[in-house]
Amino acid sequence: MTTPSRYWREIPQRYRLEANKCKKCGFVFFPPRLICSQCQNRKFEETKLAEKGKVLTFTIIRVPPQQFVDQAPYAVGIVELDDGVKLTGQIVDCDFEDLKIGKRVKIEFRKIFAEGEAGILCYGYKFVPE
């Protein structure tokens, strides 16, 4: 169960893909971090993830967690964005036969799940074919 407060805290990442980039070594963190895991530097600049990339790997989920039951079967993949960041997300609007490693995809704003019949609607990024 996602509480509204947890969902709300993640809005900058879920909606706007806000990340931070280490000023010393250039590593990009999503979600942003306070200390660089690569070089222990503490100075960052704000950045946004690239909105296009290619599928590194994927799987088809047939037995999903409760909130996603109505969506099964669906694809989840790791995508290498054009800025080099690897991001996990659902891949939608794509027949499973057309889903291949290396396929170009882009990010679209979608409903991730609805919290039951009366709870909040959770929005965020998914991948669709470019």
Place this chain on the structure above:
Amino acid sequence: MEGIVGYGAYIPRNRIKVEEIAKVWGADAPSYKRGLMLEEKSVPSPDQDTITMSVEAAKNALMRCLINPKEIGAVYIGSESHPYAVKPSGTVLAEALGATPEVHTADLEFACKAGTEGMYVVLNLVKSGDIKYGLAVGADTSQGAPGDALEYSAAAGAAAFIFGRENVIATTLETYSYTTDTPDFWRREYQYYPQHGGRFTGDPAYFKHVVGAAKGIMDKVGMKPSDFDYVTFHQPNGKFPFRVGKMLGFEKKQIETGWLVNKLGNTYSGSSPLGLTAILDVAKPGDKVLIVSYGSGAGSDAFIFEVTERMDKARDLAPKTRELLDNNKCYLEYGEYAKYRQKIKKAT
């Protein structure tokens, strides 16, 4: 002068053909296709709604003007399918664009004309000098009851317009609104599907208001139909826009560019605004464009735009409306469509 600085469209990929719907209800597909001039309509994916389509259309509008989203002072979504009964769709849109927190936001409703209502309000906020930029979106994921005539046309799509004073790509020359109390179409609280007045939806409703607004705005500026390069009217079906155009003295070729309904369906609040985006995609500097919306209940908003030199720089920065309409389509069978639109639900 004030006007549009950026515009964007969004159309979901799924389509269902008139034949596929007619087959299920034992209706005569050829007579629907002839009578309403409809071939297929767009259908949103299960994870798409007015909010998600508004975000995509607005991002396309931002790509065409490259402004800082923090300078957007007002965000309005006009729709009759806001996902929440209480919680404004515009809050999600403003947040997704990064326009928060210094922004005025409201959801608007007026059947199919809610999109142009937002345009009217942001344009006048820009004119007053109160805001630098304002965003208006018309978006809907409309539903017709299964088997109802509306099921053949009720579709999904969104169009977004950013208004401002500098770097305008289409200057607003005039606006005009025409409204009466006409009960041609409605939906009461807690009802899932709307009701409509059948044939009553024609003459005293659509035609009276669209003609009233079109004549009103042309009188106001002293222009006649032949002074326009393009015109787009609300498109509840394929026939009405051509019929009302003929009544007013417009030619077919002025209407065709923004006429998307045969392949798109009626996108309600997105209908005439999407027609306008298709026109802006091809219009040349100096071209004059008339848009007249229609919302049941009933009213019409009219705008006259003149395309500027800057359009040639903006046009190719985001996907064009006809590309969204014609490419990447995925055809659904009625069963999938019924599931996507939650006309049927899985056992829990």
